[in-house]
Amino acid sequence: VSVIAPLFRDKNSGPERLNYCPKSHSQLAQSWGSDPGLLAPPLQHPVCSRTLHPLLLLWTLLNCGLGGSAQGPGEWTPWGSWTRCSSSCGRAVSVRSRHCVWFPRLETCWGDTHEYRLCHLPDCPPGAIPFRDLQCALYNGRPVLGTQKTYQWVPFYGAPNQCDLHCLAEGHAFYHTFGRVLDGTPCGPGAQRLCVAGRCLSAGCDGLLGSDAREDRCGRCGGANESCLFVQRVFRDSGAFAGYWNVTLIPEGARHIRVAHRSRNHLALIGGDGRYVLNGNWAVSPPGTYEAAGTRVVYTRAAGPEEMLRATGPTSHDLLLQVLLQEPNPGIEFEFWLPRERYGPFQERAQALGWSLRQPQPREVDRQPAEPPAVPATVSPRTPPPAPDPCPPCPDTRGRAHRLLHYCGGDFVFRARVLSRLQQAQEMRYEVQVQLIYKSRWPLRALEYVWALGRCPCPRLDLQREYLLAAQRLVSPDGTQDRLLLPHAGYARTWSPAEDSRVRLAARHCPA
Template sequence: MIPTAQMGQLRPGEAEWLAPGHTGRPLTLWKLLLLLWTLLNCGLESSAQGPGEWTLWGSWSRCSSSCGRGLSVRSRRCIRFPREELCWGDTHEYRLCQLPDCPPGAMAFRDIQCALYNGQPVLSLQKTYQWIPFYGAPNQCDLNCLALGHAFYHSFGRVLDGTPCSPGSQGLCVGGRCLSAGCDGLMGSDAREDHCGRCGGANDSCLFVQRVFRDAGAYAGYWNVTLIPEGARHIYAAHRSRNYLALIGGDGRYVLNGKWEISPPGTYDVAGTRVVYTRATGPEETLRAAGPTTQDLLLQVLLQEPNPGIEFEFWLPRELYGPFQEQTQALSLSLRQPQPLEVEPQSSEPNKAPAFPTRTPNPTPDPCPPCPDTRGRAHRLLHYCGSDFVFRARVLGHLRQAQETRYEVRVQLVYKNRSPLQALEYVWAPGRCPCPPMSLHREYLLAAQRLVSPDGTQDRLLLPHAGYARPWSPAEDSRVRLAARHCPV
């Protein structure tokens, strides 16, 4: 009987592994692990160990230019072991630097580089040339210079870093490539401002206001469209009609198309931004501004025909949207541009409350004689054809003076006008007892004449004595429209 020990009996803690075709002693588990470690170690020694590590960025250099636009550069080094790969990324980083504009007549950077070769033999040992920049070559970041007075150019290699790619271009040459700066100031960066003005943002800090103003004015005049609050960006307004957009600045003065005067298309500086106003040959008008605005703006429309709709939009910071809503409600956008009110003189008594502006002072009326009868088709036709203005209006107030009476009216509908009418007008009637009389808060059909003083200081709407002022009604509306057909052209 063969002893157990001679049969290769395993001891506790050992394992047996036989290779294919092996007839000898089995390898123990720890020998197997040692073999695998050796094989793996030998394989790894022949491969790379991964990329190295960058040092911290150095400080930015001085600007490459002494005026205008230039570049600053900073660098870093890659620290790696012999078997490690190179670091991933760039060793240099370029940043745009903006200095005050160069003085008039200063020589451009590319011109200076071409001029360095003036009087030097370049193409031969004897012939010399005067060189100026040439911008028709394929690579705009090569120093391509034209021989002055000749029909050829020569490339002197790359331009220096910080050279503008072309006249008026925003790009600068860096390492032979034309690069533009992102909003972070780094050349070649794709970082862009979002609509809220945040560099690399996601439009989550502002709200997009987009609406259509569809109120159809029944008469010519200025109508408020919307308030454009301080801080608005990417402003746009457009319409297709014979009407005109008008813009009022934060100081209350018109920037565009105010006081019945049409402004030419162009660029206007207001509220810290530039407003680009365009008016095509057709009935199309647009208004654009990048913003952000530093003051509130008021957008209006000067109506000459029914409003087909005015589209407007802008982006507004979230924290300003609530106040914007409150302001637009307080503005009462359906009202027209207000006329100035006259303030009653204040009393000199110290304890008396100050007087406030009033539209309808009501002094005790004196008895007035009856007015002559002005009814009839002939009277209507006479005043309609002989008047400068025929319109429907609501009486808001009146003020009786020594020799005349002034009515404040809101124009509702214009039938005839020789010049534009405003939303709120003053109509003057001779005498303290005008004929025909008009009552407060009632609507009338009025035929008025334009009266300009000899020195040009006063321009009034005059309601002649025994003129045409009839209470408005649908029947009276039809009679006036019929009278218009019989007036001579």
């Protein structure tokens, strides 16, 4: 009975000594191809024998292949050339090999004797026979199972090892396993991974099967994100009227783009030619995948409402992100990775166009003090005297004039509860929950950070208390920081119904 021997099957037991010469993988590679006539098993090396003449020792070392993964300080021969691909279309593999030069009673080489490379070939034409189907069909009409009966065979995918050649007898309720599939056979229908030496492997970014090399966020194989910068910001400006508003420029070379918001507004994207890619001309596009700037943009819209754009990149030219406003903008989060050399020009163009560069601030919680160790009952712990407060008392900020000054001159006036505070060098950061907004030049979120400068900010806010606050917006020159600032000796008063009435009255006396 003629059967197909699996190609490039490395021995699991490791390398052999020189009293044995395994099959030559280089010969096997020459017989490997997509032609059914080339699928015959290889022959033994014709000159290898159990007894070696001493003069032939070095020649034998260089000509007898040693299968498997070897270990030790031996000497590798140079890599051989890559074989032709296992198929003429679709996904296939190519292999190259090397040999370990070593002597008996010495350790062998570290590493693998073979490397497998993914071949990127044109797609197979419609109607082409899949590689696994072809291997099963080679047994059609041949007697198997020790009888003279013959069957027609088709692939069977329900068996455990997907890299064994499981074939189902048509018209019968059984399948048979004909050893391993040939190297380069897809692990399953439509699978991206391929079988090599009985293992289902995927290719790394270096093209080698079984490699763990991966692209970093900058698109470099095996990199560590050192050649690009992460841009992550929130667009919070709200237009004065409904319509299209610029959000940000997405520069050429951007990767791993993500844009998201939750509102009834719609994201819009303009290509390099000035034409809308989606949601342009007051028409809402359906969710789906769109081609833009050399990459695919996945547009999703879910109930909630929530809308999102994603693209792997890199972009081949600039894109302009807009929002079609129908209601106040609650904030549009966008992020992407950008090559370092493109970040400076991006900053300059974005600031020149006056787009918001507000950066989201990660929410943190105050660290809880560690519990003191248990003290035995027989020992009375000493209670240290309270340390004196090094901060001087805050100036008196009461009065109608002070209230008017900060209400009319501030960017935000709102009622908030203080959730946490954190001293950071020469500034204090408060996390507050906004309860009621009296004045806002830009939208406020439900949770905000309010910053007070100095080691001893005035006034100092207490935890879990509600205040009426007047804050200003402070944007750093490079646009990397966008904060709500509570001025020193500014307006921060405990909320009460009486103070609420005074604030509402102050709004009527601000100059137009």
